[in-house]
Structure formats: structure tokens, C-alpha cells
Amino acid sequence: xxxxxxxxxxxxxxxxxxxxxxxxxxxxxxxxxxxxxxxxxxxxxxxxxxxxxxxxxxxxxxxxxxxxxxxxxxxxxxxxxxxxxxxxxxxxxxxxxxxxxxxxxxxxxxxxxxxxxxxxxxxxxxxxxxxxxxxxxxxxxxxxxxxxxxxxxxxxxxxxxxxxxxxxxxxxxxxxxxxxxxxxxxxxxxxxxxxxxxxxxxxxxxxxxxxxxxxxxxxxxxxxxxxxxxxxxxxxxxxxxxxxxxxxxxxxxxxxxxxxxxxxxxxxxxxxxxxxxxxxxxxxxxxxxxxxxxxxxxxxxxxxxxxxxxxxxxxxxxxxxxxxxxxxxxxxxxxxxxxxxxxx
DNA sequence: GAGGCGTGGAC
DNA sequence: TGTCCAAGCCT
Numbered sequence: 001x002x003x004x005x006x007x008x009x010x011x012x013x014x015x016x017x018x019x020x021x022x023x024x025x026x027x028x029x030x031x032x033x034x035x036x037x038x039x040x041x042x043x044x045x046x047x048x049x050x051x052x053x054x055x056x057x058x059x060x061x062x063x064x065x066x067x068x069x070x071x072x073x074x075x076x077x078x079x080x081x082x083x084x085x086x087x088x089x090x091x092x093x094x095x096x097x098x099x100x101x102x103x104x105x106x107x108x109x110x111x112x113x114x115x116x117x118x119x120x121x122x123x124x125x126x127x128x129x130x131x132x133x134x135x136x137x138x139x140x141x142x143x144x145x146x147x148x149x150x151x152x153x154x155x156x157x158x159x160x161x162x163x164x165x166x167x168x169x170x171x172x173x174x175x176x177x178x179x180x181x182x183x184x185x186x187x188x189x190x191x192x193x194x195x196x197x198x199x200x201x202x203x204x205x206x207x208x209x210x211x212x213x214x215x216x217x218x219x220x221x222x223x224x225x226x227x228x229x230x231x232x233x234x235x236x237x238x239x240x241x242x243x244x245x246x247x248x249x250x251x252x253x254x255x256x257x258x259x260x261x262x263x264x265x266x267x268x269x270x271x272x273x274x275x276x277x278x279x280x281x282x283x284x285x286x287x288x289x290x291x292x293x294x295x296x297x298x299x300x301x302x303x304x305x306x307x308x309x310x311x312x313x314x315x316x317x318x319x320x321x322x323x324x325x326x327x328x329x330x331x332x333x334x335x336x337x338x339x340x341x342x343x344x
Numbered sequence: 345g346a347g348g349c350g351t352g353g354a355c
Numbered sequence: 356t357g358t359c360c361a362a363g364c365c366t
Contacts, residue, residue, distance in 0.1 A: 123363090
């Protein structure tokens, strides 16, 4: 263990006290309840919390409890998830709502073991719900906590949450007064003070116990993540219009943008000609190029080519009136495709 | 364990 | 402008 018991009590008490007076005003902090917290944690996975704050009230208004989501269809959840990315989270949230309804009487369980059974709930999310919604002394380590704890101990090892950090987190939360205040406070400190780029050490309640601050190593801890090389691929989208309606198809249930909708599109590892795209999509009329753009993901660089095509209304497509497009679950790249069509 | 899985803000 | 990053999970 990295800390003496006395240091642990100092650290936990300083964090709880700092958070009590410095907590930002997020909508879920007005009346925290387990389902709201669970939805918040799903939306917050790999997503900056300020963006979650805009979407969370809309999601909770439509789905105020697990039952309302459990009996709805997945499309409604995906619709409200548009633009947030990592759409598997939306599908897992819907599945989790169903499990809560069928296995847990519609309530969010408070123990880690039960929480970990829920699809889309890993060690962090389970710990966050148990500690923040139920005041359980359960550890959490997200990117913020990992950074704060590594700096606190001048631990230069791992770039991402590690066994070491989880042990430190557990040793602290075990002895804290309020797991809700301590865990959320530790995250909030990392998000607002002990930031990745330029930490505001002069505003930090832990400055006097921070080993990295003493050694002036805080800007190098933790080390940057190794990021995989982005693979370049090609997507060909065709806007098919017929009497004010556009043709759409749904992407398959797994992989990129799973379950989201798109205008007829071909994904390809290699460049294709207009004729090849037309043949693969079984379109009879010539495709007219109306624009191109690049869409960058965490693991791909996608070169989009956009075409338009005149066509009779075919039943194999789902036809949507132009003024109802906002109800269709579309990833951001497809919004860009539609923007190209609007300008053209 | 390494890669798939998005997006937009910050600098 | 390009690079890094974010309240991670799953396979």
C-alpha cells in the first residue's frame, strides 16, 4: 500500500471537502437517483461530461425509468443517441433496461456483482453506480482518477487504468466518509484541476501531499496512450430522391455504426469507380458525383464520396420525407452526406 | 492483450 | 492544422 492510514484520511477528507464546495452544477446532481445515474454513466463512457449534460435531460424525459425504456424499441434510444458516438452503448443501455425489468424488478441493483452482469457495465461503471448512487465503498478508476492517483504518488508507469491504480483507489475509498463525495470528487478534481495538459496545481487541495508536484513531474505523468494507426477506407453514399422522399437502409447489427441508418452506401477497403458502386447497389441509373469529404474516427480515416441518383420508388429502401429526417437515427457522417446533398 | 468502436473540443 | 484527449466496454 502506497499510503499510511493517516495520509489516507487526509486525502479523502480534503477531496470530500473540496468537492462539497467546488462541484459543478450538472442536471443529475439536482436529484440523484439510481436509474438517472446509470444512464449518465453509460453516456459518459469515453465522452466528455459537458456533452453528456446536454443530452441527459432529454434521455431522462423520454425514459424516466427502466421500464419505459424496456418496453420501448431500440430505435427510440438510438435516435436520442445521435451524434454521441459509440452507438453500442445505446444498444447496451436498452438491453440493460430489459434486464433490470425482468431480473431486478425494474430497479437498479446496488451490489457490484449484480451490476457487472448488466450489458455495457464494466468495473468502472459498476463502481460508479454503487458508490455514487448507493454510497457503497466501491473503488472507481477512470482516466481522471488514474491521472490524479499517478501524480499523487509520482507513479510514472501505465498510461491507462491499471491494477496499481485500482488498488490505490480501493485503499482510499475504503476509509473515506462518503464514497459518493469522494469518488465523484476525485473525478471532478481530475476533470477541472488536475487536467491532462496544464494542471492548475495552485488550486489543488492535494498540492501539499502530491509527489509529482514536489518533483515537478506532473506534466509527464501519466505517459500518453499508444494509439493504433488509422486505416484508410472508402465509403460511397448515394442520395436517392423521389418526390420529396429519400431512400434509406439500416446498417447491420454489429460493427461500425451498428443499427444506424444511412442513404444507400457501400463500404470498401479499396477505391471504386462510379460503375462499380452502381452495380453493387443494384441501381439502374447513372450516379452523379455531388461532393466528397473525409470523416475521421478513432481507428479509421474514411474517404466519403457522395452521389445523387434519380430512381423510381423501390420497395427495398425505406423512404423518408425530408422534413422527418431528424427522427431517423443517423451517425454524424450521414448528416454530412445529407449536408452535401442540400448544398448541391 | 490489442484492436474495434465516434465525436467534437482544446490547444 | 494536426494531435491529443475524454466519467470504458467487449471480443
